[in-house]
Amino acid sequence: MTDDGLERHGDDSYDATSRIVDPGGDADERRVEAALRPRRLAEFPGQPRVSDQLALVLEAARRRGAPPDHVLLSGPPGLGKTSLAMIIAAELEQPIRITSGPAIQHAGDLAAILSSLAEGEVLFLDEIHRMARPAEEMLYLAMEDFRVDVVVGKGPGATAIPLELPPFTVVGATTRAGLLPAPLRDRFGFTGHLDYYTAEDLSAILTRNADLLGVDATRQGIDEIAGRSRGTPRIANRLLRRVRDYAQVHGKGVVDHAAARAALELFDVDARGLDRLDRGVLEALCKRFGGGPVGLSTLAVAVGEEPDTVETVAEPYLVREGYMIRTPRGRAAAPGAWEHLGLTPPDGPGTSATPLPFDEGEGRFAL
Known part of the structure; x- marks a missing residue:
């Protein structure tokens, strides 16, 4: 069994x-x-x-x-x-x-x-x-x-x-x-x-699931969770249960906007859905390696994770949301990464301020 x-x-x-x-x-x-x-x-x-x-x-x-x-x-x-x-x-x-x-x-x-x-x-x-x-x-x-x-x-x-x-x-x-x-x-x-879900679809999923689980939730609370769920129902459902726990222990038992924000901050999920690993990758790229490019193995060592974890867990979302660039020489920080971390990107070739030019004729990045 x-x-x-x-x-x-x-x-x-x-x-x-x-x-x-x-x-x-x-x-x-x-x-x-x-x-x-x-x-x-x-x-x-x-x-x-x-x-x-x-x-x-x-x-x-x-x-x-x-x-x-x-x-x-x-x-x-x-x-x-x-x-x-x-x-x-x-x-x-x-x-x-x-x-x-x-x-x-x-x-x-x-x-x-x-x-x-x-x-x-x-x-x-x-x-x-x-x-x-x-x-x-x-x-x-x-x-x-x-x-x-x-x-x-x-x-x-x-x-x-x-x-x-x-x-x-x-x-x-x-x-x-x-x-x-x-x-x-x-x-x-x-x-x-199957592609990532929109925030509207995730809100519909969370509303249905809150009803099935007997969770009292407001529209604002549901939307806050949906916006931080990275377009993934599995993550949305997990965050719903954690916000429910927070509302029961520290709130009024209602998954409202205030409870959702406080709970997600407690569990290190920011307003764009980035968690501890995501921010660790971006901070390593920007603060330790000047925006890159840097090899995947080196980046993984910097955040204390295995290369496969960085590549399969963090990287897809960071690339899709415009925080990271994959180049032939390694990973580089995109302008969105600097903005999200509140940092000023350095000037110079190969940094996120001046991304590597892509040669359409050759079908590759210029090195």
Whole structure:
């Protein structure tokens, strides 16, 4: 059994159907998770393009009476890829099996999962780009021909036994679609890319979630949280719970504008949604390295984090919001970084005051 009471299989996957069919329960965490996850496409906020496309794919499959094409969902963390996978299973009225790429390190791990799937079942592979190569090659055949070859024995005496599989649907999720090999990517009949949410969409999500959680909130308080949530529902929901805690302990139990501002300042989330790591990166760029460019590894050491953490957690938002520039020589502070920190940018080539010129003809930055 998992921590939230779900049945775990021997292959380390687990059946999440109970999350959709019967999300009730006494545990507070399970209640919160069930309340915050939409259960149908009509309830899924934001991402209208992906929702409309996915609705068409699922409705056509229902009318044919056959499983839909395999679905690949890509985009930054926290935008609803797991929720959409569960929604797909709910819309198809089929069970869902959940596992992840890092958990499948051998072809045998994947064969054990595939051989236990029922007809029409949905297999959700989170972080699919991190699956081991032998398992990827087995998945090619399973997705296209619904068959796997189980190798028995070793060496010259090894025998491949073909195993027929019932039709099923793979839903893959990835934060780095570019790392997927082309043969695997091409086997997905539908690819949906999830983008960051607008503040208006996040306000709608938070309003709904506050009602479901029984949180008394004002419009001003909701808007304040939405504006600091970096366009990400997962962050918005987390901040809503922290502001609720603050309002219950230090306020009047109401998530209003004053409670939201005070709570978010306490948790080091500023008015633009930057947290401790984000500001640490910008301060290192501007104060220690004069605006850069500076290599990623050096920047990571300066803030006491791993390079992967800086690159995958802080950098996407900083680049998107115009605080950081990625150049061939490293990371550099954009004018917005100096302004946000209240600093004056230095003059000189290669600094954020004079960004490296981009040669359109050559398609690269001039060095």
